Amino acid sequence: MVSIATLRSRKEVDLEISFKKFEPSLETFVQQYSGIYRKRLQTLWPVLLSKIEQKWNPNIGTALQPQNLTILSKIGDVSEKNDLAIIGTLSLSQKGKPSILEEISKSLWEKESSFPKNFWSENDELWLEDESGRILLELSNMKTAPVLVNGMVVAFYGDVLSNGTFVVKEFLDPGLAKQKEVQNHSIDQESDKYIAIISGLGLNQTESITKPMQMFAEFLSGVLGSDTASSLASSISCLVVAGNSIDINDTSSDFVLEKAKQYGLANTNDSVISSVINDEKDAFNNLDNYFVELAKLLPVLVMPGDLDPVSVLMPQKKIPANILLPNSLKYSSFYPLTNPSWFSIDEIKKSTKNKSALEVSISTLTGRHICPTSPDTLPCYPSLNHDPFILYEAPHVYFIGNQESFDITTYTDENGCKVTIVLVPKFKTTGDVVLINTSNFEAKIINFEL
Template sequence: MFSDLSAQRDGSSLLRRPASEEQGPVFERSPPDYSLCTARYSVGERSFSRQYAHIYAARLMEMRPLLSDKAKHKWGPDVRIRKLCDLETGEQCCIVGTLFKRMDLQPSILKEISEEHNLLPQPARTKYITEADELVLEDELQRIKLEGKIDRDKCVTGSVIAIYGAEKNDGKFTVEDFCTAGLPSQTPRPALSSDKFVLLASGLGLGSSRADSMLGLQLLVDMVTGQLGDEGEQGGAATISRVLLAGNLLSQSTQDKDASTKPKYLTKKTQAGTVDAIRLLDEMLLQLVASVPVDVMPGQYDPTNYTLPQQPLHRCMFPLSSAYPTLQLVSNPYGATIDGVRFLGTSGQNVCDIRKYSSMESHLEILEETLGLRHLAPTAPDTLGCYPFYHRDPFILEECPHVYFSGNAPAFGSKLVAGSDGQEVLLVTVPDFSSTQTACLVNLRTLQCEPVSFSAFSADEDEESEMNISH
């Protein structure tokens, strides 16, 4: 992406004669207009004594008016919208409710403790769907089994939808059509006069034993801070107005699950694997925040709460980089407005969980599906850890973002989708950096995304190995 800028500069090459006295050019990085929008994901008073049924009730109450309007727009203003308690056999009507997917292979705590009773433990699976799964729609009072024209394998528990059809004599509801809430309204994106970029990276995996991952990470830091490449590349790096690190900053290998069960005398002189990894992260952030504003999101393997929404990492863990005002520790999910462009995304737990319990494989497809459902994490709190919210569901999308991303994906992907009311959303799956050595650059002016890959030494032949940066 920056190669075009490099080619436009006369004599801009690393092979030219170095200047003896003259100082090189200074590239100013223009700070963006930035507004953090994560207040809805802040958990104040933590109380886990409530039942999780309240969050489902709040989700349905808020989504029902939206889906009722959507149903009238799709099936006509005269469509009958019923509750389950008012259903009449054979009547063509519409019902708004929450999907529940009954799955035989879904993990449960009883199966997890089966080893204590000398039972055969459940095998590890990547998918939990089978042909025997059943779809159920429920509202505040009742539930009913679904059949007909609805993709059972693609649906997930917690999705609020509107279905159209009739109840048959066998007590099941035959679905003829269904609809989701669709994209919410969107604030128009301002027209920028020049290119500005936001760099997205996730899955840094610090604390692992992979040396090539550390080399690629240092190349990324040097590229962003302008210490890599010729004047053209440095001028292009100055257009990166912000860096966003989307979770899993530490490696999974730093999680020692056996430490809590070991006797104290065995762990007295040992320290957690996260200590050195956090120190390394602080030193890496110090290089970045001295040059560019950085937002840091927590992830699955980072030292914060497990349940969504994950709260920001504590500043005391970063004694070096926290001295800079350019370091912003944010929550997961994350929302912000950068130069008028609305960003919204997660560290990937919601997408990975939906992938396990549905037939969808592509992270990009799942992102588009959640955008259509108007909900960030429909499977929470059923199969995804979530705080038991009482009066509201903060994961409902009230405003349509311009950039909607998910971190720690197996590969990079981007797609520009358009809504029925003129919404334009860039979907981005940010790849896991420790395994792919790839980050993403989002152009705020054109709303285009491009991967930036940092290839380290090849494992085949050390003498002929190359170190490339491609974008």
């Protein structure tokens, strides 16, 4: 999932890649995770404050007109009172969350369970906290339930009961960040330009380059299909490979092993892991050859995914192409990129009851944070005063890789800012490649199924 390539699309592709902001900044592992939360809250607090003043101000005459709205500067200062606005970081207490402590302390005589796939339950407790403390939220009065997961910075309006519970009446998130003007998009309107996004090639040890992959390469080179197809191909200015180019899948068949891996409790003895290493290496040889083919045709931007061999900590680093894809790297049109967070959407979904990927994606845009469940359930780098996932700027296109099926929507905020959100399906299972029009951000899919 990414947005942030600002594109000046002409006949010759002119790519300005600005992924720097998603480089992890790691000091050491001696520090803890509190710094990320503090930075997140400090950054988004003033945004929410001004939004509260705008939205819940009785003098302006909005829908909500509390007589005496008090905005708390610290949650710790809360007392039994009506008409309060509070700002803080959500802390979602879920019994169903994976817990390494439980995993370690449980008796070996218990039956093994698998790593939880969804954490939601009726008994979840939602708290709002800042540096001064936390307060339990009571949400039953809310008409619609927004996406509320651990780590989001949001504001609530409501009443505090004598037992210290906050009964929520209204909810606010920071809303879309400012958006850059789209440059030069009026030029060259007759011929549309496209960015192609392919996700989840999923090469493994047994399959080399599959027929659909071969067809896709042929399509790009213009030899496949009709004239319209080849003219469409020629209007594709670059290709983004959005994660999970390989899929060795060594453990998912054994849920006990998979669980151990998820908790970082896996056995890493040479004998245990050597077969995986060899499989991965073979898969990468094939992948390298494929990317060479593609890089000959057009710029190829390769992002990692959760199955690709890079650090599991978010944001993900570039795939070390100099080690694993040395031949592709010889082409100047080949660009390994970082991935700020592409599987964070899937992770957020686990904490919710039944939210769709699109709903969740919108919530990360309006929450101005693309990876709120890091570090809680999604591992990330610890940092003293840096949170790499805050959106200081809203993208024009926001795509999520490795989804079950294609979907698209446009989110428009009250200021008229528009973001196109695209779910890019797994190529391996669907054969779909997504094309995004660089001038109007409309999307189409081409299918390469046999």
